[in-house]
Amino acid sequence: GQQLNQSPQSMFIQEGEDVSMNCTSSSIFNTWLWYKQDPGEGPVLLIALYKAGELTSNGRLTAQFGITRKDSFLNISASIPSDVGIYFCAGQRWGTSYGKLTFGQGTILTVHP
Amino acid sequence: KAGVTQTPRYLIKTRGQQVTLSCSPISGHRSVSWYQQTPGQGLQFLFEYFSETQRNKGNFPGRFSGRQFSNSRSEMNVSTLELGDSALYLCASSSARTTGTEAFFGQGTRLTVV
Numbered sequence: 001g002q003q004l005n006q007s008p009q010s011m012f013i014q015e016g017e018d019v020s021m022n023c024t025s026s027s028i029f030n031t032w033l034w035y036k037q038d039p040g041e042g043p044v045l046l047i048a049l050y051k052a053g054e055l056t057s058n059g060r061l062t063a064q065f066g067i068t069r070k071d072s073f074l075n076i077s078a079s080i081p082s083d084v085g086i087y088f089c090a091g092q093r094w095g096t097s098y099g100k101l102t103f104g105q106g107t108i109l110t111v112h113p
Numbered sequence: 114k115a116g117v118t119q120t121p122r123y124l125i126k127t128r129g130q131q132v133t134l135s136c137s138p139i140s141g142h143r144s145v146s147w148y149q150q151t152p153g154q155g156l157q158f159l160f161e162y163f164s165e166t167q168r169n170k171g172n173f174p175g176r177f178s179g180r181q182f183s184n185s186r187s188e189m190n191v192s193t194l195e196l197g198d199s200a201l202y203l204c205a206s207s208s209a210r211t212t213g214t215e216a217f218f219g220q221g222t223r224l225t226v227v
Binding site for chain 2: 031033035040041042043044045048088090096097098099100101102103104105106
């Protein structure tokens, strides 16, 4: 089935450092979404991207929709302990893919105070 | 505005039983999707409903079914439970009639099959 390759799988960083993670696909997606999930909870939407090349920020988070429509990245600046969690990228294709998001495997982020 | 509400939060069932999970979407949202999350397979799409009609279905056996009511609330049912059905089941709601819009997730139902 369709796969999104998300990297890195995990990151261990110091508080205050910047973080970068990305997702790539062999196929085009029309929408890219980034989520954060805490243990035992549902994913929380961070940023949504709808146009190739689009760069969108949400506080310390910045995400970009790749020009080829096959990739996206998420940056977190000046990390803080509450950034700890699992970050997922998700893509959706227009047309008949109603409700279907294809997810990456997730990036586990650990922030050391 | 209230978020997506899933009930119950936790369930323990015995192999062979059936289970029904409930999801109330964000007010005004008519699309509800269901996902299964496991450590090995990650987040996998089960099905999507819009205005009481199933519009899309993932690659799960027929033991997994769902429905949506006129108030957009949705239920999913798993019959003849297997140990491998143990997972976090998530529903997501969206306002979209079409594809390509934001999806908001509930807290999930943790199902354990023993």
